[in-house]
Amino acid sequence: MPRNIHYLAAIGFTLGLGLQGASAQPDTLTLYSAQHPQVDAMLVAAFTKETGIKVRVHEGEGPDIASQIIQEGSASPADVFFTENSPELNLLDEKQLLAPVAPGTLSQIPAQYNAQDGDWLGVLARENVLAFNPDEINASALPPSLLDLAKPEWKGKVGIAPSDADFLPLVSAVIKQYGKPAALAWLQGLKENGAIYQDDEGVVAAVNRGSVATGIINNYYWYRLETELGADKTISRIHHFSDGDIGALINVSGAAILKSSRHQAEAQKFLAFLVSPSAQEMLGASNIDYEYPLRPGVSANKKLPPFKSLQPPVISVSQLGDDQEAGQLLQQAGLI
Amino acid sequence: MVLLPFCVTAVSAARGGISVAVDLLWRPLVGELLFNSLLLIVCTTLCCAVIGTTAAWLVERTDLPGKKFFAVLAVIPLAIPAFITSYAWLSLSPALETFWGALLVVTMSYYPLVYLPVAAALREMDPALEETARVLGNNVTAVFLRVVLPQLRPALLGGMLLVALNTLVEFGAFALLRFRTFTTAIYAAYRAGFSGAEPALLAMILIVLCLACLVGEHFARGKAQYGRLARGVRREAAKYELGGSAALAFIGFIVFAVVAVGVPLGTIGYWLTQPSDPATTVSPYSLSALAQATWASVRLASGGAALTLFLALPLAILATRYENWLTTLLERCAYLAQGAPGIVVALALISLTVHSVSPLYQSTFLLLVAYAIVFLPLALVSVRAALLQAQKQLEEAGRSLGLGRLSVLLRITLPLAAPGLGAALAMVFIATLTELTATLLLAPIGTQTLATQIWADTSTVAFAAAAPFAAVMAVLSMAASWLLARRFGTASVFAPKTSAGAV
Numbered sequence: 001m002p003r004n005i006h007y008l009a010a011i012g013f014t015l016g017l018g019l020q021g022a023s024a025q026p027d028t029l030t031l032y033s034a035q036h037p038q039v040d041a042m043l044v045a046a047f048t049k050e051t052g053i054k055v056r057v058h059e060g061e062g063p064d065i066a067s068q069i070i071q072e073g074s075a076s077p078a079d080v081f082f083t084e085n086s087p088e089l090n091l092l093d094e095k096q097l098l099a100p101v102a103p104g105t106l107s108q109i110p111a112q113y114n115a116q117d118g119d120w121l122g123v124l125a126r127e128n129v130l131a132f133n134p135d136e137i138n139a140s141a142l143p144p145s146l147l148d149l150a151k152p153e154w155k156g157k158v159g160i161a162p163s164d165a166d167f168l169p170l171v172s173a174v175i176k177q178y179g180k181p182a183a184l185a186w187l188q189g190l191k192e193n194g195a196i197y198q199d200d201e202g203v204v205a206a207v208n209r210g211s212v213a214t215g216i217i218n219n220y221y222w223y224r225l226e227t228e229l230g231a232d233k234t235i236s237r238i239h240h241f242s243d244g245d246i247g248a249l250i251n252v253s254g255a256a257i258l259k260s261s262r263h264q265a266e267a268q269k270f271l272a273f274l275v276s277p278s279a280q281e282m283l284g285a286s287n288i289d290y291e292y293p294l295r296p297g298v299s300a301n302k303k304l305p306p307f308k309s310l311q312p313p314v315i316s317v318s319q320l321g322d323d324q325e326a327g328q329l330l331q332q333a334g335l336i
Numbered sequence: 337m338v339l340l341p342f343c344v345t346a347v348s349a350a351r352g353g354i355s356v357a358v359d360l361l362w363r364p365l366v367g368e369l370l371f372n373s374l375l376l377i378v379c380t381t382l383c384c385a386v387i388g389t390t391a392a393w394l395v396e397r398t399d400l401p402g403k404k405f406f407a408v409l410a411v412i413p414l415a416i417p418a419f420i421t422s423y424a425w426l427s428l429s430p431a432l433e434t435f436w437g438a439l440l441v442v443t444m445s446y447y448p449l450v451y452l453p454v455a456a457a458l459r460e461m462d463p464a465l466e467e468t469a470r471v472l473g474n475n476v477t478a479v480f481l482r483v484v485l486p487q488l489r490p491a492l493l494g495g496m497l498l499v500a501l502n503t504l505v506e507f508g509a510f511a512l513l514r515f516r517t518f519t520t521a522i523y524a525a526y527r528a529g530f531s532g533a534e535p536a537l538l539a540m541i542l543i544v545l546c547l548a549c550l551v552g553e554h555f556a557r558g559k560a561q562y563g564r565l566a567r568g569v570r571r572e573a574a575k576y577e578l579g580g581s582a583a584l585a586f587i588g589f590i591v592f593a594v595v596a597v598g599v600p601l602g603t604i605g606y607w608l609t610q611p612s613d614p615a616t617t618v619s620p621y622s623l624s625a626l627a628q629a630t631w632a633s634v635r636l637a638s639g640g641a642a643l644t645l646f647l648a649l650p651l652a653i654l655a656t657r658y659e660n661w662l663t664t665l666l667e668r669c670a671y672l673a674q675g676a677p678g679i680v681v682a683l684a685l686i687s688l689t690v691h692s693v694s695p696l697y698q699s700t701f702l703l704l705v706a707y708a709i710v711f712l713p714l715a716l717v718s719v720r721a722a723l724l725q726a727q728k729q730l731e732e733a734g735r736s737l738g739l740g741r742l743s744v745l746l747r748i749t750l751p752l753a754a755p756g757l758g759a760a761l762a763m764v765f766i767a768t769l770t771e772l773t774a775t776l777l778l779a780p781i782g783t784q785t786l787a788t789q790i791w792a793d794t795s796t797v798a799f800a801a802a803a804p805f806a807a808v809m810a811v812l813s814m815a816a817s818w819l820l821a822r823r824f825g826t827a828s829v830f831a832p833k834t835s836a837g838a839v
Contacts, residue, residue: 030781037792056782059792064526071690077698077781163524197433198514198524201795205430228798334364336524 028054029266032069034062034083034165035253039289046282047273053266062088062165063323069258070095079261080270082123085169086252087323089120094322099259102268108275109294113252116318120256123274124283124291127219127310128170128249130239131204136213142239146247147174149216150189159203159215160194162335166218166251167200171326173249173315180329187333196335201225208236218251220290223303227287242311250312253291339669341676341709342543344684348536360534361541365521369538373517373545376438377500383443384499385492388450391592393480396458398578400585407455409593411448415817416600417770418445419508420806423790424603426512427799438515442503444596449502450495457491458484476576493556501549504542505677508772508787512794518542519679519773526683526777536687539680546675604810607803625789626804633769633785633809636700640707640768641761647708648715648760653749656723667720671713678773681709685778703778707768714767715760722756723749759820766816770809786812 033040037059044055058078060068066088069076083089092098098119106114106121113122130149132142137157143149149158161167175183195212197203203215204225219238226234241247255274257267273279280293284300292300292307300307330336349357360366391410395403413421422441425432432440461484469483485492507519518538525535578585648670655667673681685706689697696702726749734744750757772787779788786809793802 058781072697075697198511198516198520199795202433202514206433209430211431331363336365 028056029079029263029270030077031055031057031080031082031270032065032078033057033059033081034065034085034088036289039283040082042282042286042288043274043279046279047270050273050278051266051269053269055270063168063327064165066091069097074260076258076260078258079263079267080255080257082253082255082274084251084253085165085323086120086122086254086317087169087172087320087326088165089115089254089256090318090320091322091324092256093117093119097259099257099261099264099267101257101271105268105272105275108272110296112316113294114254114317115256120254121271121275122252122254122294122317124253124289125250125294125307126253126291127240127312128247128251129217129219129222130214130241130247131207131217131222131236132214132239133207133210133212133236135235136210139237139239142214144241144243145245146170146216146241147178147186149214150186150193152189152193154193156193156195157213158190158194159197159206159212160190160335161197161199161203161217162190162330164199164203167216168323168326168330169251169320170216170246170249171329172320172323173246173313175325175329176315176319176321177246177313180325184329184333187329187335191333191335204236208234210235214239216247219304223290223301226303240305240310244311244313246313248310248312249315250310252294252317339672340688341681341684342672344688345536345539345543345680348684348687349533349540351533351536356533357537360537366538366541369516369518369521370541372435372515373504376435376442376515376517377503379439380442380446380503381496381499383439384447384450385496387443387592388447388495389454389488389492391447391589392451392455392458393484394585394589396455398576398582398585400578400582400589402586406589406593409597410451410455412597412814413445413600414448415766415814416445416597416810417508417772417787417813418442418502418506419512419772419787420604420770420790420810421445421600422509422512423794423799423802423806424600426794427603427607428599433514435515438510438513441509441513442506444600445509446499446502447596449498450492453491453495454488457488461487490556494553497549497553497556501546501553501674504546504549505679507677507679508791512791518545519677522679522683523773526679535683539677539683542677543675543680546677547672550672550675601810604803604806607800608807610800610803625784626808629784629786629789629805630808630812632783633787633812636703636707636775636783636785637765637768639700639704640711641764643704644708644711644715644764644768645719645757645761648712648719649757651712652716652719652723653745656720657728667716670716673709674713676709678706678710678771679777681706682774682777698778698780700780700783703774703780706774706778707764707771710771710774711764711767715764718756718760718763719753722753722760725756726752759823762816762820766813766820769816770813 031040031044037057040057040059044057048054058065062083062085065081065083069078069081069092072078081089081092089098093115100118101114101121103118106118109122113125114120128146130142130146132139143154148154171183171187174186178186195206197206197215200217200221201224203212204217204221206212207215208225208229222236222238225236255271257264257271261267275295277295277298280295280298283289283291284293284298287301290301290304292304327336391406394400395407395410400406418441421444425437425441431437465483465487466479469479474482504517505519506517507523510517511520511523518541522535522538522542525538651667651670654663685702686697689702730752731744731748734748735741739747770787772791775785775787776791779785784792786805789805790802790809793799793805
């Protein structure tokens, strides 16, 4: 039965097929990124075009990648870590895992958005906001402060995503400003009041369809939803907290080079590229990211209110810390 | 190797110490998850039981018009991965991000697990008992409840427990619907703390629940034997005339088919025609991205299938040719893998390789190993059957004619069993192609498969962008299943999925 030999040949062939192409490429930069994949794809394509250096990307959530890098230690394949929230970079910095960023690159960005010790670089910024559905709640009834949302009258009217990486810095900021006990009480109030979603995308979509009246999100989720649905189907609106309220916290997206990287020079080039005029203008002009480019003189997407008009609380990126206490408090409050 | 994930998970769970474990497990979230998961499982299982049995009864035992067509339609959902069904429904309305949405999606994905064994049981049933009951004055309903249903019990219970097991380990469908169960919580815990004690602890609970289902299923099938003892030509089972309610049943079946098959496939078709927006599209739609993802999926699925078969073969040879307590134990252990969800296997392999076996970390081979562990039971069932069919006497004849053991294996046993091995290979290929969880966690950096692309796009609500990938995956999976069914009979495609636990 020679025909049946074909099956056996097929088995051998398929095994070979599965294993081919498994080897690592030596001249390729490895980027661990918690940015939105679309942003990465855009940046990487432009970087490779400009420098000829290839980049392979591992995507994930910021805290997840940060702990992954810690576990991988000196054997980590990562060269560059690009994330949406500064606390994850602070955490790696505390663990002495980051290499200093070239001073010439750091100086492109206002110093308050970089690590104090120069081990990571601020790239983009965005604002915490409250999305609301005008059909469910009057704009005049919206709270002046983020902390109000924990009050009993907000029961059932606020959507949150405590397991989203973007929620942690907000908790860190509340801890910083008001102390741990007050922050815990606030979280317990939110747990009582809140409709819980898996991530900010879930929150903003729920607000837009009217499942919940308001939702705590980062501003760009709303713009991304609007771009996907079109303006006519976007019923929800954005409420900006003002007067330095904690709810208007600015999150900084930043990048760092791993000490263990074997491609230090290429990695420095990538960071320099991230804050170069061409990359920053591309990010500002695109309908993809909706973050504020941090390079002075580069304007953000026209749909966003000017960066200068925002009224964030006065908390520096180093004061914001590494989110470790925030994670513990979220567990204590039963939110994660 | 199969026990490895269990051990690694147990060790990681224990590493934190008792007080940490108590703290982590004794928090409100775990109770909530347990409640969510159990409630969903109970509801899904009951819905599947009712729908599966009704459909099976209508197709097998009535004069429903067009029932041959319905018989095919009823099993199609098994060839569509649950996370694709989930994607399709979710893109219709985000309001399905609730318990009811989750219930709808898993019920529509898994009811064939009840339908198939129940339909088979209805076909095989001896008509004599029903006729006797009718003669004794029972109406159709009473006959069904008193005579048919009790006979269906093993098939029905077995199917229901398989539904429960599949619901327990399902990840993608729930994650997309943003419905929290144990699998999504393990994934979230992994994201928050990589491979710490917390995901391992949650995984332990999940494993215990899965093993409970497996054991339950084993007993449900093993205990009762309602087969006909008498030999001779079997008469065809009794058929009932639907009469006036035929139209009603027909319409009902059409509606049901639209919900179960029409919606997933129709939605994918609809999104294919929609432009995808670059703001939310992960990878801008391009033929090359599609081709690359398809190639990566096919490549990994082939490798996974081959490695699985490579491992299943010696195990099956030992179990069928050298049967003793040790080989039986080995075989049983392999079936235990059914109690280890993909997410648990993947996490265990990560924590194992990140520290100790680092060359394998993030390698393609590790992903293939994960596939092999998860799908070993699937392959084992049909490899075992194939070897049992290859007659031992022929091997003995070969031996007596002077062939060595290896020559007998290569020249007699394997060629005889080859069609069965081919079927096993194809089955694991399909299963691997549509696998999401392990692929998501273990795919080497830069490798995008159809599954990971659909996942990435759907998580950022870019439904139109996900459509081409979903379409390719659905078509590949259905085409492969159809080919397999044509070549080896319907049973070869679906029976192992529904009976592996019983062996």
